Amino acid sequence: MNFRNLAGACLISIGTCAHALDEVVVTPARYAQSLGEVVPSVVVITREMIERSPSVDIAGLLRWHAGLEISRTGGTGQQTSVFIRGTESDHATVLINGVKMNSATVGIGALEMINTSVIDRIEIVKGPRSTVYGSDAVGGVINIITSNFGQDDENSTSFHVMQGRYGMDEQGVRLRYGNDQASGNLSFSRLDTQGFPARNTSGTDHGHDNETFDFNIQTKVGAGEVALGFWQAKGNTEYDSFGSDNDQDRKNNILRAALTVPVSDNWHSTLSMSRTKDEIRQNQENSLSSGNKDFAFTDRVVYDWKNDFTLNDHVLVLGASLADEDTDSLSFGTSYRENTDIYSVYLHDRFARNRHSLFTATRYTDHEDFGSAVTWNLEYGYSLATQTRLSASVGTGFRAPNSSSRFGFGGNPDLREETSRSIEAGISYDLNPLTALSLRIFDNRIEDLIDWDVTISQNRNIERARIKGIEAALSHQSGPWDIRLEGIIQNPRNETENSRLLRRAKRTLTGSLAYSREQFFVQINSLVTSQRRDFGDVALSGYGLVDVSAGYHFPYVTLALKAENLLDKEFELASGYNQPGQSVFAELQIKPM
Numbered sequence: 001m002n003f004r005n006l007a008g009a010c011l012i013s014i015g016t017c018a019h020a021l022d023e024v025v026v027t028p029a030r031y032a033q034s035l036g037e038v039v040p041s042v043v044v045i046t047r048e049m050i051e052r053s054p055s056v057d058i059a060g061l062l063r064w065h066a067g068l069e070i071s072r073t074g075g076t077g078q079q080t081s082v083f084i085r086g087t088e089s090d091h092a093t094v095l096i097n098g099v100k101m102n103s104a105t106v107g108i109g110a111l112e113m114i115n116t117s118v119i120d121r122i123e124i125v126k127g128p129r130s131t132v133y134g135s136d137a138v139g140g141v142i143n144i145i146t147s148n149f150g151q152d153d154e155n156s157t158s159f160h161v162m163q164g165r166y167g168m169d170e171q172g173v174r175l176r177y178g179n180d181q182a183s184g185n186l187s188f189s190r191l192d193t194q195g196f197p198a199r200n201t202s203g204t205d206h207g208h209d210n211e212t213f214d215f216n217i218q219t220k221v222g223a224g225e226v227a228l229g230f231w232q233a234k235g236n237t238e239y240d241s242f243g244s245d246n247d248q249d250r251k252n253n254i255l256r257a258a259l260t261v262p263v264s265d266n267w268h269s270t271l272s273m274s275r276t277k278d279e280i281r282q283n284q285e286n287s288l289s290s291g292n293k294d295f296a297f298t299d300r301v302v303y304d305w306k307n308d309f310t311l312n313d314h315v316l317v318l319g320a321s322l323a324d325e326d327t328d329s330l331s332f333g334t335s336y337r338e339n340t341d342i343y344s345v346y347l348h349d350r351f352a353r354n355r356h357s358l359f360t361a362t363r364y365t366d367h368e369d370f371g372s373a374v375t376w377n378l379e380y381g382y383s384l385a386t387q388t389r390l391s392a393s394v395g396t397g398f399r400a401p402n403s404s405s406r407f408g409f410g411g412n413p414d415l416r417e418e419t420s421r422s423i424e425a426g427i428s429y430d431l432n433p434l435t436a437l438s439l440r441i442f443d444n445r446i447e448d449l450i451d452w453d454v455t456i457s458q459n460r461n462i463e464r465a466r467i468k469g470i471e472a473a474l475s476h477q478s479g480p481w482d483i484r485l486e487g488i489i490q491n492p493r494n495e496t497e498n499s500r501l502l503r504r505a506k507r508t509l510t511g512s513l514a515y516s517r518e519q520f521f522v523q524i525n526s527l528v529t530s531q532r533r534d535f536g537d538v539a540l541s542g543y544g545l546v547d548v549s550a551g552y553h554f555p556y557v558t559l560a561l562k563a564e565n566l567l568d569k570e571f572e573l574a575s576g577y578n579q580p581g582q583s584v585f586a587e588l589q590i591k592p593m
Helices: 001-008 047-053 058-062 403-407
Strands: 041-046 068-072 079-083 092-096 121-126 142-147 156-164 168-178 182-196 207-219 224-241 244-266 267-286 294-310 314-331 335-351 355-369 369-382 386-399 419-431 434-446 448-451 456-461 463-477 482-495 508-519 520-529 532-534 538-541 543-554 557-564 585-588
Touching: 041 047, 047 557, 058 079, 058 121, 068 121, 079 092, 244 314, 335 403, 448 508
Parallel strands: 092 142
Antiparallel strands: 041 121, 068 079, 121 142, 156 168, 156 585, 168 182, 182 207, 207 224, 224 244, 244 267, 267 294, 294 314, 314 335, 335 355, 355 369, 369 386, 386 419, 419 434, 434 463, 448 456, 463 482, 482 508, 508 520, 520 543, 532 538, 543 557, 557 585
16 A cells, blocks of 8 residues: 555545545435536545544544534444534434435434444535435435445455554454456454443443444446445443443344446436334333333335436436335333335436536425425536636425434424525635645525424424534645645524524634655644533533544554544533543554455
8 A cells, every 4th residue: 555645535525636636426416426526515535544544433533524523422332423514413314335324213323333444435425415315414415335346446355453442442354356247345343342431420431342244246237237235233332321321232234236227328227225224222121111121213115216317418317216114112101103105206417518517406205294395406616727616506405303303202293394405605726736725605594493492301393593604624735744624614503592503613623634655654633623502501612632643554464553632631522421531542454465
């Protein structure tokens, strides 16, 4: 591995050097296109970036990018939420290889169940994507890609071991193979950590263990192609519940199958089926549930028919999908069982000619419980001869309340669906092939935002929220040095009550300084964020973090040291919950072929 080339790849984010614009992404429109053709803000985290990052879990990877805020109730394995540009955590659609993993009961994707050792890359689109991915994608999309064969054109076997503070112990193996007819990968990872007290009033460590299995294969069949994939993450998490030490088992399964057929030179048709299962089982009896053990199950099956047409300067996508969701839950004495069908048809068009790029899309959704909704996106980009690119976009979003929000503990069956309209404008400028600046402003208005009312212990629509902000980024490469700075200033407001939305900061600045020469690399990440509010109008103080990693690449072996929270700062991401102190981890990777 050439770490000099790796350093340049690390700058793929909202401020992107000219040489990275040829990077191919699939998440913005569900087909491959170069990053330079994409109008919305996109963050790409590659496998090489994950390996050299000081972060040891997915929460750590995401928080170093402007507009991605993390909330976590403890350490590794505890419930993790991400807020994209100030929107709610359930406004982020989390995908595994393009398949939605958000629970229809909890509402968010179980990021804490994803071990980074099985990830090939992460693509994050900031801004509404309900038109492309349906309900929930009001704030954006996080696509966890575990099978990315073809990007590095090599068969490989690798082994991974990492150990460190809080009893962290992780092992994994990854196999990749491909030829002209077929390609595939197989990954297994096991993680165990003793943890630390999740709440600051507890004296008991709360640990987490996780096993992740991932298998993907795609093969040519005649003129077409068949793809199969299976993902499973299962584990146990200990946590503090109102002063009691509890634990729960959780399992996520995603099965997907797709057949792509070239109907003609300009028309490719894809039929796909996916099934997502999310299971949470409480291991202690709940007195409020008549001595029974609480649980929450989601079983979602999605059938999708997607047609891609290439017509001169246009890429046209026409498709339809049917989702069948089953949910079953018992929580604090409240139980429910629901079945929901969601049907949608969608149409996208991307036009690219010379310096112009235009993306238009619309989606009609027929929700069994909330009727019909139409969402749309209009995005335009224009490149000037002076290496300057202008962009503007407007889009709408739609999110139907999940079953727990309506029928679970504190549920409200009278909840209305959330809708949004977002406007964004941006400019990027390449000072030279190795230095880039970017600036984006955004304004997101959300109607009927669903929030928890602590005064009545029930979910309710708060009528109106508005999030205005500005993002800026600078990236620069000079010889063995790489520098990245990202910042956001935002105002996430509950306009009905004239208050700030919870657990979101107004100002965040992140930076990365990397040095690589020959086979050696070192990276320093830093973050500074301002005060936030939490439930009960509790103020969460602003904080600053510094993480460091260093490593050396021997033939077939890479050794690395990672240090999180190097300055041992005390901070909270949720009121009353501890976060990791200074932590050092040693990592060994073996790649015999």
